[in-house]
Amino acid sequence: MIRRKFIKQTAAASSLIGFGGLTMGMSNNSLLKPSKKHITILHTNDVHSHVEPFPSNDPRYANLGGAARRMNIIQNVRKENPNTLLLDAGDIFQGTPYFNFYGGELEFKLMSMMGYDAATIGNHDFDNGIGGLAAQMPNASFELLSSNYDFSNTIMDGLTKPYKVFVKDGVRIGVFGVGIQLSGLVNKTMFKETSYLDPIELTTDTVDALRNKEQCDIVICLSHLGYSYKNEDKISDLTLAAKTAGIDLIIGGHTHTFLEKPTIVQNKDEKFVLVNQVGWGGINLGRIDFYLDESNKLKSSSLVLDV
Structure with missing residues (x-):
């Protein structure tokens, strides 16, 4: 099998995106100038139990993806920059026989081996029931983050956190999770008494805590709301970004x-606000690089890594 190892450079990688009053469209030479701090964010979403690469006869994604390849890329990036976070935006489960046979155990163990720092919960992560999700939590060495699912009357109570603060090279990075409305999407028997809370309200409260109480320099939202919808009443990542403040990146x-x-x-x-998503099935690994100058002003660049 021939392994694809090329990197796609996006437009955002050839120009820095300004935050907090910095201008956009800066020269790529700016990347060569020393910055006070450099934080790398790697991210996936909707891997859907794709442990192995897509088969060679797949009409769209032949030979792409696979946990082993992803792990190799992650290790190489960490060698390049030890100040790296690895995050996932949900729907870890469901999609191949690995989930049917092992119920999510393999997916969580592999993510733990790769060194994921945090993930949020997708609707398909309830496909083995909320009890099935809870049963796999001991296999996850990473944090499962959800700010707008209230699990207080369920077996998942106490097994998630609304947010987590990571410190890399002295930079405080706040990461929190938001999930989609489960009613009408997931059978009630699967999520039991889980309560869905308004993601815009919870995001506002959570970001306030991260910025003011936790004194975070960077705030990242792991969202399983969906990128955008024709129905503007349905909350999407684009809606969340526009109607809130204080978020630097929505994955x-x-x-x-x-x-x-x-x-x-x-x-x-x-x-x-940057809003990013890298498809599904683990065939891409997103990369966002944040650069903080002496006054902690933030700049960023991005890449899409083919797995």
């Missing part, structure tokens, strides 16, 4: 959207 899932570069959205404070 999305659910809609299996392949973005060659992050979408730039102006938030309610007229500052820029």
Whole structure:
């Protein structure tokens, strides 16, 4: 099998995206200038139990993906920059016989081996029932983050956190999760008494805690809301970015959207938010590099890594 190892450079990688008043469209030479801090974010979404590469006869994704290849890329990036976070935006489960046979055990163990730092919950992560999800939690060495699912009356109570603060090279990075409305999408018997809370309200409260209480320099949302919808009443990543403030990056899932570069959205404070999603099935690994200068102003660049 021939392994594909090339990297697609996006438009955002050849120009830096400004935050907090920095201008956009800066020269790529800016990447060569020393920055005070450099944080790398690697991310996946909607892997759907694709442990192995797609088969060679797949009409669209022949020989792409696979956990072993992804792990190799992750290890190489970490050698390049030890200040790296690895995140997932949900729908870890369901899609191949590995889930049918092992119920998510293999997926969580492989993610733990790869060194994932955090993930959020997708609707398909309830496909073995909320009890099935809870049963696999001991196999996850990473944090499962959800700010707008109230699990207090379920077996998942206490097994998730609304957010987590990571410190890399002195930079405080707040990561939180939001999930999609389960009613009408997932059978009630699968999620039991899980309560869905408004993601915009919960995001506002969570970001306030991360920025003010936790004093975070970077705030990242792991979202399984979906990239965008024709029905504007349905909350999407683009809606969340526009109607809130204080988020630097939304890593999305659910809609299996392949973005060659992050979408730039102006938030309610007229500052820029990156919204990214890298398809599905583990065939891509997203990469966002944040650069903080001496005054902690933020710049970013992005890549899409083919697995």
